[in-house]
Amino acid sequence: MSLRASGKSLVFLDFDGVLNHAAWLEKLFLKGIDEWSPGMSFDRECVARLNRIIDETGALVVVSSSWRHAFVAFRFCSRLTVSQEP
Numbered sequence: 001m002s003l004r005a006s007g008k009s010l011v012f013l014d015f016d017g018v019l020n021h022a023a024w025l026e027k028l029f030l031k032g033i034d035e036w037s038p039g040m041s042f043d044r045e046c047v048a049r050l051n052r053i054i055d056e057t058g059a060l061v062v063v064s065s066s067w068r069h070a071f072v073a074f075r076f077c078s079r080l081t082v083s084q085e086p
Helices: 022-030 044-057 072-081
Strands: 009-011 062-063
Touching: 009 044
Parallel strands: 009 062
Antiparallel strands: none
16 A cells, blocks of 8 residues: 555655754753753754654654764654753
C-alpha cells in the first residue's frame, strides 16, 4: 500500500532551530549544562509538542536533518523523549 493510499501524514523534521533552538542552547549554557548531556540536546517543550502532533495525527516522521548522518535510528528515538527541565 502506498503512503498516499494509507492516508498517513508526514512530518519532515530538522532538529537545528526546531528542537534545539538558540534560546534553548543559551539557557543550557547559562546554567553550565553541556548540550550533549543525556536528555539535554532538545528543548523538552518542543519535543512534547512534536510528540503531541505525532500522537494526534498518526503522522510518520522523516528526518530531514544532517543529524541523520551522525546517529542511528535508536539514538534519535532516545533523544526525542521528554527530559527534565534544566
